[in-house]
Each structure stands twice: as structure tokens, then as C-alpha cells.
Amino acid sequence: MTPAGLWSRIGLGALLATVLPLALDIPAPTDLHVPAPLALTVGIAGGLALYSISAHRRPVPRAIGPIKTTFLVGWAIVEEILWRWLLLGGLALRVPLGVAFAGATAAFALAHSHGRRSHLVAGATFGGLYLLTGELWAPVGAHVAYNLLVAGSLSPVRAEMRPG
Numbered sequence: 001m002t003p004a005g006l007w008s009r010i011g012l013g014a015l016l017a018t019v020l021p022l023a024l025d026i027p028a029p030t031d032l033h034v035p036a037p038l039a040l041t042v043g044i045a046g047g048l049a050l051y052s053i054s055a056h057r058r059p060v061p062r063a064i065g066p067i068k069t070t071f072l073v074g075w076a077i078v079e080e081i082l083w084r085w086l087l088l089g090g091l092a093l094r095v096p097l098g099v100a101f102a103g104a105t106a107a108f109a110l111a112h113s114h115g116r117r118s119h120l121v122a123g124a125t126f127g128g129l130y131l132l133t134g135e136l137w138a139p140v141g142a143h144v145a146y147n148l149l150v151a152g153s154l155s156p157v158r159a160e161m162r163p164g
Contacts, residue, residue, distance in 0.1 A: 001113075010075070017081040026085060029092035029100065032134035039133040043141025050125050050142065051149040054118060061152030072151055076143035083108045083123070084130045084139050101127050122146060 001009070034042065064072075083104060091100035101124075108123035109116045126139035 013078045013082060014074075016086075017078040020086055021081060024086075024090075026089040026093065028130070028134040028136075029089050029097055030131050030134045032132070034133040034135055034138070036135055036137045039135035039137040040141040042133060043129050043138035043143075044145045046125055046129050046138070047142035047145025048149070050122060050146050054121070055149070055153065058153040061149045064148065064151050068151060069148065072147045073144050076147050077140055079108075080126065080136055080140045080143055084127055085136050088127055088130060097131070101131065 087107060088100055088104035091103055094100075095103075105120060105123040105127050108126075109120035112119040122143075126142055129138035129142050130136060132138065
């Protein structure tokens with residue numbers, strides 16, 4: 001992907017994640033509603049567990065810079081609004097919940113050009129946390145924790161080649 005293509009994708013994603021929640025009313029796909037602080041805590045724990053399971057043969061994560069951290073946090077929020085709230089939640093209004101979950105998970109994996117198997121597992125984890133808690137804070141916390149750990153474990157050269 002060219003730099004212009006990447007920035008176009010980032011800009012469009014951020015715009016959609018900002019505007020769509022103001023324009024659409026999509027309820028959580030389950031009746032469960034864990035308090036937001038608990039959902040965030042569960043999500044962070046889920047992201048740490050996901051990384052721990054997938055981290056064999058990776059170096060110990062190191063700190064990453066504030067610009068990269070800010071980008072990864074922001075992009076994880078954008079992706080969770082689009083993939084879990086909009087796609088999973090929107091599909092769940094029209095098809096059985098299991099079909100919505102499978103469709104959103106598969107679409108998330110297919111949208112990533114590298115590591116589709118790991119993105120399938122990550123998407124299932126993030127979606128499962130959304131269904132488990134009924135709060136978007138859970139997959140946001142998991143996605144942020146996972147992305148920061150993965151970025152911290154990449155070599156500086158590879159980390160520059162793979163945004164978010």
C-alpha cells in the first residue's frame with residue numbers, strides 16, 4: 001500500500017468511526033451490560049491473554065514511542081467501532097448472532113493483508129469480549145493491549161513497515 005493509500009484509509013476510517021455513531025442507533029448485540037470500567041479491565045486482560053498465547057518465539061515487548069502509541073490506541077478504537085459496533089452489531093440486527101459473529105470475524109481477518117490466521121483469532125477474541133460484556137470498551141481494551149504488545153515486540157525495521 002502506498003503512503004497516500006494508507007493515509008486515505010486512515011482518514012476514511014476515522015471519519016466513519018466519528019460520524020456513524022452519531023447517525024446510527026445500533027444497540028449492543030447482547031442484553032449484557034457490564035459496567036464500562038469492568039469491561040475495559042476484562043478487555044485488557046483478554047488482550048494480554050491473546051498476546052501471551054500468540055507470543056511464543058517473539059522477543060519481550062519493549063516500550064514504543066508516544067506517536068506510535070497514540071496512533072495504535074486511536075486506530076484500535078476506530079477498528080472496534082467499525083468492526084464490532086457497526087458490522088457485528090449491525091449484522092446482529094438482521095441475522096442470527098452466531099452468523100453475525102462469524103461474518104464480522106471473517107471480514108476482519110480478510111481485511112488485513114498479513115497474518116490472516118492471527119487476525120481471525122484476534123477478531124474472534126475481540127468480538128467474543130463484546131458479546132460477553134455488551135460493552136465496546138472490552139474489545140477496545142483488548143485491541144489496544146494486544147496491538148501495543150505486538151508493536152513492542154517487533155524489531156524497529158518491521159515495526160516501521162506495519163502500522164497498527
